Amino acid sequence: MTLLAAHDLAWSAGGVTILDGVDVTARPGEMLGVLGPNGAGKTSLLRLLAGLRRPDRGTVTLDGTPLHTLPRRIVARRLAIVEQSPEAHTDLTVSDAVALGRTPHRGRFAPLDAADRAAIERALDLTGLTALRTRSWRTLSGGERQRTQLARALAQEPAVIVLDEPTNHLDIRYQLDVLTLLRRLDLTVVTALHDLDLAARYCDRLVVLHDGRVAAAGAPGAVLTDALIRQIYGVDTVVETSPHTGAPTVTYLRTTDAR
Amino acid sequence: MRSRGAVRRPGRTVRPPVVVVASAAALAVSVVVAAFVGTAQIGPADVLGVMLRHAGLGALAPSPPVPPLIDSLIWESRLPRVLLAATVGAGLSVSGAVLQSVTRNPLAEPYLLGVSSGASTGAVAVMVLGVGAGAVTLSTGAFAGALAAFGIVLLLIGGGRVADPARVVLTGVLVSQFFSAITSLVLMLDGDADATRGFTYWLLGSLSGARWEPLAAAAAVIVPATLICLLYAGALDAFTFGWDTAASLGIDVARARAALMVLAALITAAAVAASGAIGFIGLLVPHVVRLLAGPGHRLLLPLAALVGATFLVWVDTFARSAFTPHEVPVGVITALLGAPAFALVLRKAGRP
Numbered sequence: 001m002t003l004l005a006a007h008d009l010a011w012s013a014g015g016v017t018i019l020d021g022v023d024v025t026a027r028p029g030e031m032l033g034v035l036g037p038n039g040a041g042k043t044s045l046l047r048l049l050a051g052l053r054r055p056d057r058g059t060v061t062l063d064g065t066p067l068h069t070l071p072r073r074i075v076a077r078r079l080a081i082v083e084q085s086p087e088a089h090t091d092l093t094v095s096d097a098v099a100l101g102r103t104p105h106r107g108r109f110a111p112l113d114a115a116d117r118a119a120i121e122r123a124l125d126l127t128g129l130t131a132l133r134t135r136s137w138r139t140l141s142g143g144e145r146q147r148t149q150l151a152r153a154l155a156q157e158p159a160v161i162v163l164d165e166p167t168n169h170l171d172i173r174y175q176l177d178v179l180t181l182l183r184r185l186d187l188t189v190v191t192a193l194h195d196l197d198l199a200a201r202y203c204d205r206l207v208v209l210h211d212g213r214v215a216a217a218g219a220p221g222a223v224l225t226d227a228l229i230r231q232i233y234g235v236d237t238v239v240e241t242s243p244h245t246g247a248p249t250v251t252y253l254r255t256t257d258a259r
Numbered sequence: 260m261r262s263r264g265a266v267r268r269p270g271r272t273v274r275p276p277v278v279v280v281a282s283a284a285a286l287a288v289s290v291v292v293a294a295f296v297g298t299a300q301i302g303p304a305d306v307l308g309v310m311l312r313h314a315g316l317g318a319l320a321p322s323p324p325v326p327p328l329i330d331s332l333i334w335e336s337r338l339p340r341v342l343l344a345a346t347v348g349a350g351l352s353v354s355g356a357v358l359q360s361v362t363r364n365p366l367a368e369p370y371l372l373g374v375s376s377g378a379s380t381g382a383v384a385v386m387v388l389g390v391g392a393g394a395v396t397l398s399t400g401a402f403a404g405a406l407a408a409f410g411i412v413l414l415l416i417g418g419g420r421v422a423d424p425a426r427v428v429l430t431g432v433l434v435s436q437f438f439s440a441i442t443s444l445v446l447m448l449d450g451d452a453d454a455t456r457g458f459t460y461w462l463l464g465s466l467s468g469a470r471w472e473p474l475a476a477a478a479a480v481i482v483p484a485t486l487i488c489l490l491y492a493g494a495l496d497a498f499t500f501g502w503d504t505a506a507s508l509g510i511d512v513a514r515a516r517a518a519l520m521v522l523a524a525l526i527t528a529a530a531v532a533a534s535g536a537i538g539f540i541g542l543l544v545p546h547v548v549r550l551l552a553g554p555g556h557r558l559l560l561p562l563a564a565l566v567g568a569t570f571l572v573w574v575d576t577f578a579r580s581a582f583t584p585h586e587v588p589v590g591v592i593t594a595l596l597g598a599p600a601f602a603l604v605l606r607k608a609g610r611p
Binding site for chain 1: 275359365499501506509553
């Protein structure tokens, strides 16, 4: 189990400050939800956490080691990221795409070995893609592409997985499947989510970003309050505890003028 | 169940090594056959005999010695020409495949990064302006011009740090246009009709000047650069879903991208210096091989090299023998035969 932590992160692009003084910790084995309105800096935070960008200030550590001091390949064996809707420039099959997850484990000329194949099979199976393995990427629906990217990341056999809106494009059945799967796996998960109900129900803890800063962090029941949602989303809500799941559930009433 | 890594297209399941070995065998046969096509009196055994005698293995030769005139035709002219066709065909195909992945653009081809325009300017400088006062060959001028143009492209894209493929492609286009303008200007102001015609012929691509030395010069660049490209097969695959996904898979993206662009440019520059700007093959072959063998570069690159080599050997044989006594620039034929072949493959691939 691996701990991913970030301290005092700052990041700007094109002269615009996107993140400023963000602290985030994903404890070993927990599922941490990253919430926030559009433009709050969720995607930028995930990229910094995955080591895809160097922060302007602050550090990201993986089990205590600063990410930027580790070779990319070593990081890739421990941390995988699922981006939002990546495009392919050539056509490939689902299993070709999932096999890319083995890149950090393979030698330069090594064909896929037994361990590689087993990891690919397992990832296809977990994401329900076994029957689609020979389908071409171009023919996949948005949801199938999303699951293929998740399978690719799982084939990487990481200890930490970072996901940017993994339930985008998925129908409700697959949203539940994917989140249940992420909880069930022995992984440290950091995921951006839009759906507050699902975040409250599946995540151990939530971090809410607003204008590049952490507006709230903690257990879903403590973080998701009427006041917070009004403050950062500009929506009047009623937050209750669902009698069916025991998790907080949000009823949206109306947008407010101030945001 | 189908095995992973096999060539997976409807109706066939072939192991990659089998495909590569078969393609290599096809190339070897093509080299020998192409060396005697168009010469009435000799056959494959004579070509093998010539090769073995020159290699000091005359005892193994399958046929009695051929007349000295034929021997010199085969050894001094045909074989270097056929081998240059194979080398250039392999190089351009690998360069095209690499650039299609590095620029994430299926329309990318070897001349995308200004190499052919730069080579033209270099060639014109030697041919028309007499730069180097006879001490510099046309090939050297073209090679230098190609690298100069690519060097400018590389500078403008920050040594490969510019990630946006559209900016990379546009930079290549603008540098190409600039060098083409210089070439035209020189030809307009200084070139007589003969020089212009000679230059146009060179530009279309021709292997008729092939001898052992230019072959050795081209191969000395193309063979090692192609082999180094193979080391990057994993990175080329990882580029499929963009730079961030590639980086998350452990690839040092900026470095791999710069190295691959330099390798592709070196290969292309050497090919153009040896035989002019032979078109279409660098676009066509990677696509055809991808349709047949899938997108994985561990198989795609070696197959593209072998198929591209075989293709150019045959196209050049056609170009030199089909219209005797005329010889048509091979670049004309690559497109003339390649375009319809490509259309057929695309049609077939489009069917469910």
